[in-house]
Amino acid sequence: MNNLKGCKPKLNKPFCQDLRTLSSEELKQVRCRLPGSNPFEGMKIKNGAFLDKLDGRTLCKKCGKSRKYFCYSCYIPLPEIENDIPIVKLPCFIDIIKHPRETDGKSTAIHASIIAAESVSIYTFPDIPHYNKEENVFLVFPDKNAIPLEDFSYNKYFGKCESKSEEISKNGLPPVRIIFIDSTWNQTKRIHCDERLKDLQCLQLTTRETLFWRYQKGKPKTYLSTIEAIYYFVKDFHLKFISDNYEGEYDNLLFFFKYMYEKIHTLYDPVSLLAYKE
Numbered sequence: 001m002n003n004l005k006g007c008k009p010k011l012n013k014p015f016c017q018d019l020r021t022l023s024s025e026e027l028k029q030v031r032c033r034l035p036g037s038n039p040f041e042g043m044k045i046k047n048g049a050f051l052d053k054l055d056g057r058t059l060c061k062k063c064g065k066s067r068k069y070f071c072y073s074c075y076i077p078l079p080e081i082e083n084d085i086p087i088v089k090l091p092c093f094i095d096i097i098k099h100p101r102e103t104d105g106k107s108t109a110i111h112a113s114i115i116a117a118e119s120v121s122i123y124t125f126p127d128i129p130h131y132n133k134e135e136n137v138f139l140v141f142p143d144k145n146a147i148p149l150e151d152f153s154y155n156k157y158f159g160k161c162e163s164k165s166e167e168i169s170k171n172g173l174p175p176v177r178i179i180f181i182d183s184t185w186n187q188t189k190r191i192h193c194d195e196r197l198k199d200l201q202c203l204q205l206t207t208r209e210t211l212f213w214r215y216q217k218g219k220p221k222t223y224l225s226t227i228e229a230i231y232y233f234v235k236d237f238h239l240k241f242i243s244d245n246y247e248g249e250y251d252n253l254l255f256f257f258k259y260m261y262e263k264i265h266t267l268y269d270p271v272s273l274l275a276y277k278e
């Protein structure tokens with residue numbers, strides 16, 4: 001009899017390992033959305049085919065370490081592709097607080113800091129700024145007092161801006177900073193209790209399902225990856241406070257996410273993977 005373990009194809013880390021660890025039930029959920037369904041249909045996301053030309057790993061020009069696509073320590077793309085990476089300007093500032101034990105290479109938070117470098121900062125807990133809640137700083141966390149974004153009033157919560165769109169278009173970024181925590185759910189709860197964060201008004205995101213391929217065991221499909229959470233947030237923010245028309249302005253935030261999603265689903269077709277499991 002074949003030793004199935006020995007037959008597992010050798011695949012590039014990190015995209016493919018975790019799908020194999022899914023239960024049959026989880027794989028069925030993946031299969032429901034595939035094949036044939038394209039979750040990115042209609043989005044204005046740059047074609048990532050040029051990433052294919054990166055053969056293996058190359059060196060980060062800042063730290064000199066061997067990386068693929070981008071350096072997850074320096075938050076910059078590799079020199080071979082830096083001029084081709086899409087650039088997105090967000091409608092508010094985004095701070096991402098990551099847990100020191102999170103593996104940098106697996107985090108989708110880095111995607112945001114590379115594609116929207118002007119608007120996004122990443123901090124490693126406990127090394128974080130001293131936030132002042134008077135300065136329109138909000139934390140995305142579903143605590144019991146969290147306000148759903150759809151109930152948010154710009155005048156009430158975002159200071160003195162009289163008009164929802166004029167002020168923003170005149171001054172560029174509005175004086176709003178949104179904090180996302182990038183870590184597992186248990187770590188997130190702990191970070192939220194930090195005294196520098198615990199008094200901030202929390203925001204609750206609109207419920208959506210994740211497409212992320214690294215499931216957190218026991219977590220519902222509504223537990224989004226960080227880049228998905230940021231993407232949906234800025235899109236909702238735009239529709240609520242800037243314009244009734246959304247024309248894909250922030251879709252490229254999902255540039256790496258889409259590329260990796262498609263790569264993993266090509267390499268590991270969920271239908272055959274399910275057959276392998278059962």
Ligand SMILES: [Zn+2]
Binds near residue numbers: 060075
């Ligand atoms: Zn580097």
